[in-house]
Amino acid sequence: MSIELISIHKSYDHQIILKDFSLTLPDKGIVCLQGPSGSGKTTLLRLLAGLDAPDSGEIKGLPVSKAGAHGPKIAMVFQEDRLLPSFSARRNIAIVSKEADPDQLMERLGILDAADKPVHALSGGMQRRVALARAMAYGADIYLLDEPFKGLDPATKKRVMDQFIPLGERALVIVVTHDAAEADYLGGTTIELAGPPLHRK
Amino acid sequence: MTRSTTSDKEDAQLHQSPTAGPGEPKASPGFPMGPIGQKLLVFLFWILVWAAAGMAVGQELLIPGPGIVFSRLLALLGTKPFYFSIFASMGRIMLGFLLAVVAGTLLSVLTATIPFFKHLFSPLIGMIKATPVASFIILALVWLSSEGVVTFVAFLMVLPLVWGNLSQGIRATDRQLLEMSRMFRFSRWKVVRYVYIPSVMPHFVSAVTTGIGFAWKSGIAAEVLGTPKGSVGQALYNAKIYLETPDLFAWTLVVIILSLIIERGVLWFIHWTAARL
Numbered sequence: 001m002s003i004e005l006i007s008i009h010k011s012y013d014h015q016i017i018l019k020d021f022s023l024t025l026p027d028k029g030i031v032c033l034q035g036p037s038g039s040g041k042t043t044l045l046r047l048l049a050g051l052d053a054p055d056s057g058e059i060k061g062l063p064v065s066k067a068g069a070h071g072p073k074i075a076m077v078f079q080e081d082r083l084l085p086s087f088s089a090r091r092n093i094a095i096v097s098k099e100a101d102p103d104q105l106m107e108r109l110g111i112l113d114a115a116d117k118p119v120h121a122l123s124g125g126m127q128r129r130v131a132l133a134r135a136m137a138y139g140a141d142i143y144l145l146d147e148p149f150k151g152l153d154p155a156t157k158k159r160v161m162d163q164f165i166p167l168g169e170r171a172l173v174i175v176v177t178h179d180a181a182e183a184d185y186l187g188g189t190t191i192e193l194a195g196p197p198l199h200r201k
Numbered sequence: 202m203t204r205s206t207t208s209d210k211e212d213a214q215l216h217q218s219p220t221a222g223p224g225e226p227k228a229s230p231g232f233p234m235g236p237i238g239q240k241l242l243v244f245l246f247w248i249l250v251w252a253a254a255g256m257a258v259g260q261e262l263l264i265p266g267p268g269i270v271f272s273r274l275l276a277l278l279g280t281k282p283f284y285f286s287i288f289a290s291m292g293r294i295m296l297g298f299l300l301a302v303v304a305g306t307l308l309s310v311l312t313a314t315i316p317f318f319k320h321l322f323s324p325l326i327g328m329i330k331a332t333p334v335a336s337f338i339i340l341a342l343v344w345l346s347s348e349g350v351v352t353f354v355a356f357l358m359v360l361p362l363v364w365g366n367l368s369q370g371i372r373a374t375d376r377q378l379l380e381m382s383r384m385f386r387f388s389r390w391k392v393v394r395y396v397y398i399p400s401v402m403p404h405f406v407s408a409v410t411t412g413i414g415f416a417w418k419s420g421i422a423a424e425v426l427g428t429p430k431g432s433v434g435q436a437l438y439n440a441k442i443y444l445e446t447p448d449l450f451a452w453t454l455v456v457i458i459l460s461l462i463i464e465r466g467v468l469w470f471i472h473w474t475a476a477r478l
Contacts, residue, residue, distance in 0.1 A: 051380060074384065082381040086399050095395060096385045138385060 002027050003048070003172075008057035010043055017043045021057070023191070030168040030188030033176045039193035041176040042079065045144045048174070049076055075140035077148045081131040085120040089130045092119055093137045100137035108163050109133050110156060124151050132160060136167075143173040149182060161185055265447040274451040282431060290433040291459060293348055294420035297355025298412060304356075305363025305408075312364070313371040322364075330361045338423045347427030351434075354423040355416040362415060363408045370404030371397065394478055402475060409467055417460045 003025040010018040017040040025031060033041045046052040047059060083092050089111060093102035106112040109129040114122050119130055128151055135143060143164075149157045161182070167173050168188060177183055183190050234242070248267050255266030265273075277283045312319040337357055341350040374397055382392045424434020425441075433452055440448040 049384060051384070073386075076381075076384045078377070078381065080377060082377050084378065084395050084399070087395065095387075095391065134385075 003059070003061040005047070006058045006060065008047065008059070009055045010040070010047065010052070011055060012043075018047075018054075025172060025174070026189075028168060028170060028172050030165070030173045030175065030186050032183035032186060032188060032190040033174060033193060034178070034180070034183060034190055035193030041193055042146055044193070045076070045146055045174065045176060048142070049074055049144055072141035073138065074142045074144060075135035075138040077131050077135050077143075077145045079146040079150075081119075081127045083119045083127060083130055083134075086118050088116050089119055089122065089126075089133075090115040092130055093134045096134055096138045100139065102133070102137060105133040105136050106130075109160055125153070125156065128152060129156075129160060132164075136163065141171055143167060143171060145173065145175045147176050147178070149177070149179075157182075158185070262444060262446050265450055269447045270450040270454065273447040274454060277448075277451055277455075286431050286433050286436055287455065287459065289429075289431055290351070290420065290424060291463075293351040293429075293432075294355045294416050295463065297352040297420060298359050298416040300352070301356045301359035301412065301416075302363050302409065305360050306367060306405075308360075309364050309367035309371060313368060326361045326364055329357055334358065334419045334422055335426070338419075338426050341423075342427050347424075347429040350427050351420045351423045351429065351432075355420040358415045358419040359412040362412050363405075366404040366408035367401055370401035373404075374400040398475065398478070406468065406471060409471065410464055413460055413464045413467065417456055421456060 005021060005023045005025075008018050008021040009016070010021075017038070021040070021044075033044065035041055043052070047054055084095070087095075089106065090102045093100070093105060103112060103115065106115055106129075109132060111122075111126050111129045111133070114126050114130075119127055122130065128148070132145075132148055135145070145164075148164075149160060152160060164173060164175075165186060173188075175183075175186060251264075252266050252268075255261075255264045258264045261269060308322060312322055334354065337354050338350060341353050345353060378396045379392070382396055387395070421434050421437065424432045425438050426434075428435045428438050433456060436452050437449060440446070440452065
């Protein structure tokens with residue numbers, strides 16, 4: 001079930017983000033996407049998630065532009081946490097899965113104390129971890145993580161990364177990061193995306 | 202937040218937020234007393250202003266003072282027709298209000314999901330909004346019984362309000378959350394329950410609060426023009442004919458108080474329901 005992107009073009013607002021971009025992704029393991037701002041990391045995640053369709057080119061091994069309808073289960077951690085603000089941390093996690101144990105996940109990520117508070121009352125770092133716990137609870141074939149460890153202090157970051165590394169053994173975990181040390185720690189392969197768009201229309 | 206069960210966690214929460222929450226009334230600076238004392242003082246102030254105005258004018262026909270109005274009100278409270286009128290008017294007006302809330306909610310969902318219906322209904326709603334209440338009342342008196350007119354007019358006044366506010370709430374729903382719910386394969390009900398309802402709720406509450414006032418004002422106006430037997434509107438009409446200004450004031454006071462009580466009750470009911478969905 002490896003995923004193939006074949007000469008993808010994608011632009012937003014007349015700005016080319018990806019041009020003749022090709023890439024083959026394994027069906028499991030950790031893949032870190034690195035590159036400067038505007039190099040198309042988030043765009044690439046959105047294409048893989050099926051939230052956007054490429055202007056041209058082909059994505060094989062994924063249901064295109066039909067997010068979540070069928071095909072592999074994809075868990076996404078957006079750059080913005082996108083939590084349900086008025087609901088508790090526990091509810092935010094439990095809502096995506098009947099099987100997963102939210103308390104156990106929160107314990108592992110160090111946010112169990114915050115379980116009953118509405119997420120809008122939590123600190124940024126805690127909200128981040130609720131979003132990460134939600135993705136873990138969902139239990140996916142593909143994890144798309146957009147700067148997932150941003151805003152976490154070093155000790156917490158390490159603790160959280162340790163929870164995600166084992167997921168690479170049975171799922172594809174794609175991590176967008178600016179931090180080379182983070183990529184090193186996570187292991188797996190690193191893909192460098194070219195610099196900011198040299199090519200504007 | 203209740204203190205009935207005080208686990209350590211809740212205690213910690215209480216200590217973290219010693220200030221009153223946004224929902225709890227708090228004495229404003231400059232008032233050396235609690236919120237209830239403050240309210241009482243403000244209430245007394247306006248009663249005094251009223252009394253002063255009454256005395257300055259010196260004519261009961263123009264501005265009856267609080268004393269005579271309250272004594273009139275007390276007298277009314279002892280009569281059976283008073284209660285009959287109050288409940289009859291309230292029933293008709295609240296029926297129109299409730300129908301409008303239901304219809305406006307359904308309509309807003311319909312127009313938000315199918316653009317065709319938005320184009321179809323927008324001019325109609327716009328027209329209802331712009332038409333003077335009196336025109337509807339007079340027209341409806343030709344079609345319906347004077348009792349029916351009251352419900353109909355209250356309905357027409359509240360419908361555009363509910364529709365407009367809810368449509369706005371639906372439009373303002375966070376697209377990022379909708380995208381998220383798509384990624385995590387939320388069922389349709391889950392999207393409504395966890396994304397749409399929390400987003401629409403403040404708009405709904407505001408529509409209901411304003412709507413109850415609208416319903417009473419327009420409903421009573423319809424009763425004054427249609428004078429159904431045994432109604433608040435008829436009592437107001439009689440007060441006008443017999444130049445009983447204290448009666449007018451007393452009945453108006455009753456309407457204001459009822460409207461406020463119902464508003465509180467309905468809001469409580471909405472929050473109660475929302476918490477149990």
